[in-house]
Amino acid sequence: MEWNLTEAVNYYRKQGAPGDQSAVIALLREMQQENGGAIPRGLLSQAAEGLGVKEGLLLALVKRLPSLRLSDTHILELCAGPNCPKRADLAGFVEKTYGKTGKFTVKTVPCMRMCGKGPNIKWDGVLYHQADEALIRKLVEER
Ligand code: FES
Known part of the structure; x- marks a missing residue:
């Protein structure tokens, strides 16, 4: 089953997050x-929102614990x-428009199991439904 941030946040809330730092x-x-x-x-910002805490708190934990690290390049995942x-041929659009500019990492992933809401993409782990060229341009330009 596809990993889902909302489900993970809900699970760890039941384990005591955000009050219990180990959760x-x-x-x-x-x-x-x-x-x-x-x-x-x-x-990270979505998780902070889901937990009802400031993003800075999560950022501080990531910085304090050597085993945790943030990705420094943006990642576009195409279903x-x-x-x-x-x-939509979003892979073709990305290849044609951005080629090997190194602006971000592109990965193709297997079916995200939400075909009815497709085309589905993820940008830095955040899921977007009904993605199109305009959305990808916006995400890349806002980075
Ligand atoms: S083919 Fe994209 S979610 Fe199934």
């Missing part, structure tokens, strides 16, 4: 593990399942 740290570790070994910035690419 917050466990959430941060899971976020890192599920995102290729580094926590995307965008995900390459059987349905999303049929609705």
Whole structure:
């Protein structure tokens, strides 16, 4: 099953987060593990919102614990399942528009299991439905 930040936040809230710091740290570790070994910035702010704390608090924990780290490059994940690419050739658009500029990392991922809401993409771990070229341009330019 696809990892989901909201479900993870809800789980760790039941374990005592944000009052119990060990539950917050466990959430941060899971976020890192599920995102290729580094926590995307965008995900950190969403987690802070979900926990009802300031992003700075989570940032301070990440900085204090050497085993945790933030990703310094943006990551665009494009759903390459059987349905999303049929609705829009976003991989082709990204390749043509940004090529190998190194502005961000592009990954294609298997079906995100939300085909009805596609095309689905993630930018720094944050999920977007009904993605199109305009949304990708906006995300890249706002970085
Ligand atoms: S093909 Fe993209 S969510 Fe299934």
